[in-house]
Amino acid sequence: MKTNRSWIYGLLAIFLSLILFFYASTSQYQTQARTSGDIATETYTNTIKGVPLVLRYDSEKYFVSGFASEVNIDLSSSNRVLLSTETQESSRTFRIVLDLTKESPGLVEVPVTVEHLTSGVTAKVDPATISGTIGLKKSKTFKIDLASFLSxxxxxxxxxxxxxxxxxxxxxxEDLLNQIAAVRMVLPDDWGTTKNYNGEVSLQALDVSGEVVPSVIEPETIAIRIQLKTEEKK
Structure with a gap:
């Protein structure tokens, strides 16, 4: 009888040991799975403001205006090293592009794209789309309006x-060229009206209302000399 009981107790002990073993193994696996899942879903984000925007278009044929020159971008990654590399201007590989090559002349709204972004890093650009005007490129020679400058x-x-x-x-x-009424010199910001001036001044193309017309002027600046009248002593 004692032998039978010992045999039964032995089986129970083995059975309980197996249950404890499988329970411990399952708990360890679940813990590892949860830990791995937590690591995989941990994401870091950096925001970069004022990233230059590259406009892609046929500059020989078209003149574009009204498009923003910079955008903001949110970079995200679970890898801090990759994120840091793309955040630094000196080491980043991506660029922000506005592709106008398939757009027709006129007012357009185009989605902003991110090119050459490192794998493992995602990007969100603000704004996501940008509007501007595409027009046929034209040039014309203008005389500088000296009279308005003298006034x-x-x-x-x-x-x-x-x-x-x-x-x-x-x-x-073409459309903007027809709006230009005059090309005028701009007084230097650092010049006082009580002293002579000898240096460069910038130029602006203006419409009849005096508003600046988007354009490229060649040359951008010219050299002038301003000689003030000296009061004669009596």
């Missing part, structure tokens, strides 16, 4: 510039 100076002031600098070439699209 901004003190009475008796004399302005001198080389004869070759009295005309400039303005490039824009």
């Amino acid at each position: 901004q100076l003190p009475n008796g002031a004399d302005v001198q510039l080389a004869d070759g600098d009295r005309e400039v070439t303005v490039t824009t699209n």
